[in-house]
Amino acid sequence: MNPTASTATHSLSVALVGNPNTGKTSVFNSLTGLHQKVGNYPGVTVEKKTGLFTDGDTTVNIIDLPGLYSLLPKSLDDKIACDILTDSQALETAVDLIVLVADASNLNRNLYLLTQILDIGKPVILALNMMDMAVKNGLSVDVACLEAALGIPVVPLVAKKEKGIDDLKRAITVLAGQPALNHSHHIDVPEAFTQSLKPLCDYLTEHTDYTQSYCRSLTLRLVSSDDALKYYARDWQQRVDVQQVKQHVHHIRKELEEKEINWHMAEARLRYQWIDRILKSCVSRTGELKAGIGAHLDKILTHPVAGPVIFVTIFAGIFQTIFAFAEIPMGWIESGMNMIGVWAASHIAPGLLQSLIVDGVIAGVGSVLVFLPQILFLFFFLGILEDTGYMARVAFMMDRVMRGAGLSGRSVIPLLSSFACAIPGIMSTRTIHDWKERLITILIAPFMSCSARLPVYILIIGAFIPTGTVMGIISYSALTMLTLYLLGILAAALSAILFKKWIKMPGGKSSFVMELPPYRRPSIKWTMLQMYERARIFVSDAGRIILAITIVLWFLASFPRTEQISPSQGTPIEQSYAGQFGKLIEPLIKPLGFDWKIGIGLITSFAAREVMVSTLATIYNLEDADETAVDLRAALIKDTDPRTGLPTYTLWSALALLVYYVLAMQCMATVAIVRRETNSWRWPLLMIVYMTSLAYLASFAVYQVGTYLWG
Amino acid sequence: MKTLNDLKPGEKATICGFADRDADMAYLMELGMMEGTTVTFVKSAPLGDPIEIDVRGYHLSLRRSRARAIQVAG
Structure with a gap:
């Protein structure tokens, strides 16, 4: 893929992790440029994306993992990222170095994942993205202070403007050349607590290949939550007796209760305690947090009346625009294919071969290629909307509606993506926590009219729907098109209700907890790259x-x-x-x-x-x-x-x-x-x-x- | 007991307890909501539910049924 890759002598494997909405994708794009590979049908960061850059004789391979809040996975997407970070193989070899991308304007929560990842024992770099936003929000982040407190390199970035990317590249190659370091402590566990955890910690150290610091971290997680055991037991195979771990956990919890220590989610409490303490000294408020344009915009976009109206208008506008503007490049492609057809016909003797080339290949491929502009327009608009943070608001507004069909706001984004193509839509259901909810979303996603149906709709509507308008506003063709989209939505809604009753499976407890990221200016450049x-x-x-x-x-x-x-x-x-x-x-x-x-x-x-x-x-x-x-x-x-x-x-x-x-x-x-x-x-x-x-x-x-x- | 669900837009309060210990609550705690954390009620969705809150400097949305299980003071 990259011509210089073959001449490089070293290669490094770097995992890019971070919370959702931290601009991780921009960091990945800026690091790898065009040297990236995505699966056949990429969602936003759903498919495992890999890319590379070279530095001297070193090839650095980067894996972009799905966004993640903690090492206690909730959704399939979380699991994919967690698996790569925590399974024993990765701990040993697969990943040489971890780059954690954090939003500098929202460090507090971002550092939770960081402290968990530091315990894994791999070299880690903290990439502090969106430094410009931090400044705008009146925050002063002391990079040297963070480096001292965390004991790892910290690189300030503005990935969208490609600021600091070279520093990050340098930090990666420099750190990779250094011997593994012992991370300093980054959690305050009271002595009485540590004492109680010891038996399980010793048991894990003895029966696994994990480092001591990772065993300590894991013990705390297992005691904190029952879900942790279900997930982490997958990797232990025969060497660890799960029943014995369960007994240990049970005893530890009882002991802690006797000491009047709350063990439920103790990991979160203790880590945030530490984070609050170090951020107090490393981040200071230098200016007022002004209600920016975002807050005003949000008032309108999620307004009880204006919000839903704007939502429908935006999507109607997108489809209208696609029809209006795509015609021009479609015309170019059409005449281009015609010219090729004529040229081929004049150069190939009439007969079977000419018929195959002109009537078969050129007519066939050309008739599909003509729809490329429309598909690109659709992907462009959906990409921009996702980038601005508007999609999260759509999920927020639609949650109540979706609940009637046993779904949640989280199903909205996969379903909206399915208007482009059901494949990325279905793949993005991996962010849905509940399995039944995810399954229903998958089953109804193909009812959304995807871009592949457009060519058929346009052909048939163009040929058979009479010209003319309803009250001079909307043409019969546009109205038919709108009805087709609505029919798909209606079929999806009714089917979801039906499936909710039909499909019997445990769980099925729909929930909705979702971050609403700040509104951001979309990056045209990277949206174009995706296109x-x-x-x-x-x-x-x-x-x-x-x-x-x-x-x-x-x-x-x-x-x-x-x-x-x-x-x-x-x-x-x-x-x-x-x-x-x-x-x-x-x-x-x-x-x-x-x-x-x-x-x-x-x-x-x-x-x-x-x-x-x-x-x-x-x-x-x-x-x-x-x-x-x-x-x-x-x-x-x-x-x-x-x-x-x-x-x-x-x-x-x-x-x-x-x-x-x-x-x-x-x-x-x-x-x-x-x-x-x-x-x-x-x-x-x-x-x-x-x-x-x-x-x-x-x-x-x-x-x-x-x-x-x-x- | 006052809960997160009872707050009005713009109102600020401190979390003082959780009535549930399910996966959702664990998730909220990992996202930084725990005893002693200050939360601000921002607004509710157009249909009244879910709600949007400000916690640790970022915005989070959750359903009212969950907010009802989070006790607040102040």
Whole structure:
């Protein structure tokens, strides 16, 4: 990936950790620049992200871990980060050094995680991000004082402005070269307390490979909370007898109660005591904390009346903007693909190969590529909203509404992300604490109209919804589009209520505790970087999956060749393998108003919904003897049944198709991700059956009722 | 006993006890809410629930049902 990587002789592995909303992602971006790798479908920091930078002959590999408040994990996301930090393998080898990113304007809570991490015994650097915000808030942070109190290097940063990044890089390479140091104490445990903890501490030291300081820390955590035992026992294997640890914990708690010491969450009490003490000497207030723009903005954005109105307006505005602005670059891509098609047609002799390239590859891939601008716009706006802290307010405002369906405000962000794509949406459910709540969110996420449905919506609406406006304000097309989105939301809400009753499992106690970060100016630069990443993934998908399907489809739609068939039995494509298959399933979908061509599209759509468009493009291009690319919209309208002479598609069959696309489960990638996230085939299978039956019934109703009443 | 749920916007109080010991309470304590911590009630959500509080210089939101289990004084 990085050309200099191969020449480097050392390599270092650094874990980047920190509380959510500390600008950890900006630090990661500034450190690694474009040298980063994300999974195929990155959420914000949900997927394990890795990147690197080089310094002389040292390659520094950085793992960006999900945001975390403590080493007592609450959600799956927390677990992923905790696992990397605390499992015995990581303690020994996997991570050489830990960089903890903290918000300098909110050090108190940020240091809680730091004191826990120091006990692990790895070299740690404290990266004090957002120093400018601290100053703005009237705080003076004494870096030297913190270094002395914590016994670790402290690097002040403003990651968004890339200030201090070089210092951080230097601190990483310098610290890595030094022998491991013994961290000074950073917790005040009273002597009487320490005495009581000793038996379990000794037991752990003897039966694990952990350092003494980590054993002490772990003992305190196990005594403080029952949840700690459940989590930490995973790593002990046979060497530690869990029953014995439980007995130890029981005895220690009893002893502490006799000494009148409160053991419940004693770890939190003791650590915060220490933090409060050192911050008193290292952070001073030099100016007044002014109610900034954020506070005024918040009054409006979460206002009982204005808040919800603004929320709806913002999202309506985003979708409107996408339609209005994306048309321009879409036009460029369209004409670009046409030019390529014409050029290819003039350079390749007419025949099979020309047909494959022009009608198959260029028409197919081009028809999907055209939607790249819209998808990028959507990701751009969602990224910006997330960056400003507005998404957390949406969760705050919506919690009460979500509760009715057994969900919480935490489900809102995954569901909103699903409007871009269900895959990052489903992955971001990892921040939901309760398993049942998470499962329900996963199951309803695909009802949110994702960007892959947009191409289909736009094509069908453009072809069949009459032009004109309602009272001169909103066009019929925009209104139809809005209705489709609302239909998806309605289906999701009703399904959530249904699943809440259906699915019986322990837990199911929904809760909502969430930080509301300060409003911040979004970073256009890094949002653009993320968009670039999305574009790359989308194009390479178009290049692979869609290309492959297009070629297979071209073959199936082109053979058997015309010479082998009789013209009396219909057009060549009708008699091709694809046509025969479409005809085979036609009786099944006829009641929905779909013909065999749509049938082929429904099948190929399972690779990705937008493939419907390239499928139709390939079919109509093959059907058309002309060498220039056909206008798909016009072709759909013109299409007539050769036997009756009536149009193949009516307004009602078009609406039925749209409803089918809102509700049906047609995405292989989503099925795969649900399988991975729920660790079972049970839920993805339920999802396919449930969604597709619902889609069939709803489309049936729309077509039959519509045709009967107004047909 | 006065609880966090009883505070009005802008009102400040000191936590003096917890009526529950469940996972939510443990989580709140790890986020810095414990006996002796000062909290300020900021506002409630448009539908009255959840609420927003200021604790240790940052803002946190929790449901009223949980706030009812946090005893405050002052």
